[in-house]
Amino acid sequence: MLQAIVDAFALLFSLDSEVLKLIGTSFSVSVRSAAIAALIGFPCGIWFGLSEFRGRAAVDVILNTLLFLPTVVVGHIVYMMLTRDAPLGDYRLLFTRTAIVIGQVILATPIVLTMVSNSVRLADPRIVSTALSLGAGRLRAYLALLGEIRGLVLLSVLAAFGRVISEVGVSMMVGGNIYGKTRTITTGIALLTSQGEFARATALGMVLLILVFAINLAVYFATHRARS
Amino acid sequence: MMALELQNVQRAYNGRIVLDIPSLRIEHGGRVALVGPNGSGKTTLLTIAAMLMRPDRGDVLVNGERVRWRFPEEHRPYVAFMAQEPFFFRGSLLKNMSFALEGSVLSRKARAERIRKQLSMLGVHDLAGRSPRTFSSGERKRAAIARALLREAPILLLDEPFSHIDATSAAVLEDVIGNLPRDRTLVFSTHDLSLAWRIADTVIALQNGRVAPCTPENLFRMVAHVTADGSELRSPGGIAIYYPERLEEGLSYWVMVNAREVLVTREPIESSARNNFRGAIRAIERAGANTVLLTADCRPDLPIRALLTERAIRDLSLNVGGEIWVHFKSTAVHAQAGM
Numbered sequence: 168m169l170q171a172i173v174d175a176f177a178l179l180f181s182l183d184s185e186v187l188k189l190i191g192t193s194f195s196v197s198v199r200s201a202a203i204a205a206l207i208g209f210p211c212g213i214w215f216g217l218s219e220f221r222g223r224a225a226v227d228v229i230l231n232t233l234l235f236l237p238t239v240v241v242g243h244i245v246y247m248m249l250t251r252d253a254p255l256g257d258y259r260l261l262f263t264r265t266a267i268v269i270g271q272v273i274l275a276t277p278i279v280l281t282m283v284s285n286s287v288r289l290a291d292p293r294i295v296s297t298a299l300s301l302g303a304g305r306l307r308a309y310l311a312l313l314g315e316i317r318g319l320v321l322l323s324v325l326a327a328f329g330r331v332i333s334e335v336g337v338s339m340m341v342g343g344n345i346y347g348k349t350r351t352i353t354t355g356i357a358l359l360t361s362q363g364e365f366a367r368a369t370a371l372g373m374v375l376l377i378l379v380f381a382i383n384l385a386v387y388f389a390t391h392r393a394r395s
Numbered sequence: 396m397m398a399l400e401l402q403n404v405q406r407a408y409n410g411r412i413v414l415d416i417p418s419l420r421i422e423h424g425g426r427v428a429l430v431g432p433n434g435s436g437k438t439t440l441l442t443i444a445a446m447l448m449r450p451d452r453g454d455v456l457v458n459g460e461r462v463r464w465r466f467p468e469e470h471r472p473y474v475a476f477m478a479q480e481p482f483f484f485r486g487s488l489l490k491n492m493s494f495a496l497e498g499s500v501l502s503r504k505a506r507a508e509r510i511r512k513q514l515s516m517l518g519v520h521d522l523a524g525r526s527p528r529t530f531s532s533g534e535r536k537r538a539a540i541a542r543a544l545l546r547e548a549p550i551l552l553l554d555e556p557f558s559h560i561d562a563t564s565a566a567v568l569e570d571v572i573g574n575l576p577r578d579r580t581l582v583f584s585t586h587d588l589s590l591a592w593r594i595a596d597t598v599i600a601l602q603n604g605r606v607a608p609c610t611p612e613n614l615f616r617m618v619a620h621v622t623a624d625g626s627e628l629r630s631p632g633g634i635a636i637y638y639p640e641r642l643e644e645g646l647s648y649w650v651m652v653n654a655r656e657v658l659v660t661r662e663p664i665e666s667s668a669r670n671n672f673r674g675a676i677r678a679i680e681r682a683g684a685n686t687v688l689l690t691a692d693c694r695p696d697l698p699i700r701a702l703l704t705e706r707a708i709r710d711l712s713l714n715v716g717g718e719i720w721v722h723f724k725s726t727a728v729h730a731q732a733g734m
Contacts, residue, residue, distance in 0.1 A: 291482060293478060293480070293481075293482035294482060294484075296442075296447045296478070296482075297478070297481070297482040297483075297484075298484075298494070299446075299447060299468075299471065300445055300447060300471075300474075300475065300476040300477075300478075300543075301475075301494055301495040301542065301543075301546070302471065302472060302495060302497075302498070302546050302548075303494070303497070303498075304468055305468070307497070307498075311484060311494070314484070314485070315484060315485060
């Protein structure tokens with residue numbers, strides 16, 4: 168294990184081109200997925216957090232279920248949508264980074280939406296009314312609301328990012344694990360493990376952990392500074 | 396054209412009607428105080444008038460135009476509102492003030508000057524760099540009013556601006572609110588009746604979500620006993636007020652006596668008034684340019700207030716502690732059940 172940690176640091180700091188490529192692909196798709204999930208999840212989360220309607224409990228249950236979507240199921244569904252004879256087959260997206268992003272957005276959006284709507288529900292109800300009474304339009308009032316709960320909002324994006332950067336089902340099934348194109352850190356680990364290269368796979372796993380830890384640390388300091 | 400108008404406005408919470416206003420019209424430049432006990436509907440009325448809450452039925456008209464509840468932002472620029480417990484965004488007071496001027500056509504310099512002027516007027520200029528969340532209650536209220544005044548909206552709605560504040564803040568606020576330019580309409584809620592009379596031209600009393608027949612200087616909970624020619628409303632201590640109509644025997648009523656219809660004399664007199672009580676003057680408070688609110692403790696448990704001119708106080712040589720008689724006709728008494 169110790170050797171794996173040493174190897175991980177060595178891999179990370181040796182700027183090994185193969186490792187850098189995997190990191191680049193992982194970040195490229197996961198950052199895009201989390202960003203798109205945020206774009207969908209923020210407005211929907213605010214709307215859902217502020218709305219009262221009949222059947223809300225049912226929607227809550229469905230959303231909570233979506234939080235636990237198995238990645239292979241999503242991968243399977245997206246595969247069926249993108250395969251050549253499928254409705255979206257003409258776009259030839261299967262085994263591309265875009266395909267991975269589509270699958271990861273399906274995984275990430277419920278996380279952002281649920282966390283934002285819960286934060287909105289727990290937030291001070293006077294935020295929006297104060298903004299409106301000070302002449303803000305609805306959009307600016309909602310932005311003010313997001314600003315007041317920005318720590319939790321950032322956390323939701325981070326949680327979504329954590330979910331997608333560590334998933335393997337979608338990336339493997341609709342990405343195809345093509346070296347240099349769609350191979351991510353996680354599919355790389357899967358491949359190395361299947362090839363019996365356990366030390367390198369473990370080291371790659373440690374690289375992933377270190378990167379995620381570094382991002383968490385950065386977010387912690389950013390939110391801590393904002394709070395103080 | 397009225398600045399603000401409520402027509403058949405009704406709002407319910409959990410099936411209970413908390414506001415029911417058939418008609419309320421407030422003129423441009425009007426100074427209106429809303430008074431009434433907690434839960435009487437003051438906050439609901441102000442929140443609906445500020446277009447922050449939609450009534451279940453009825454209409455709100457701002458400057459004569461009906462508010463379309465799908466697009467209340469059409470009329471919001473005309474109205475500034477301060478909540479009873481004002482909320483402040485994260486960051487300094489200056490940042491909070493700037494929020495109110497975002498999107499304004501003013502230059503950056505003009506905005507800074509207007510903010511400085513408002514903060515100075517409310518005496519919170521020195522606190523501009525601090526977060527309002529660290530302020531005392533009085534400082535928060537002053538800062539919130541400075542923020543509400545900033546946009547110079549023609550209609551100003553203030554919910555309990557004088558509650559939970561120290562004497563210094565109260566004096567500053569009374570001075571600022573009392574001297575608002577006459578081109579601005581003011582509606583505020585308060586529990587302090589003498590303050591309401593000092594600032595407002597019109598005092599509207601709310602009781603159980605409805606406009607009460609008179610202001611609640613004299614508001615009592617009493618039990619009705621039917622008599623040959625009407626009813627007697629008795630206080631727990633046994634004082635009886637005569638009421639000209641037959642009420643329901645044994646039922647508890649809210650009883651109101653209009654302070655403007657209470658007559659004060661130094662000696663007992665013979666008159667048509669059926670309600671005559673002897674009492675001692677507890678307080679004489681200023682309640683307007685030339686009027687005062689006199690409170691007399693009528694034994695054993697009925698504090699009765701009368702709205703008098705300062706001249707009447709001088710002519711009768713009335714002082715705190717002095718013995719007086721208070722009189723009012725039974726037709727000046729209003730009784731409401733079911734509250």
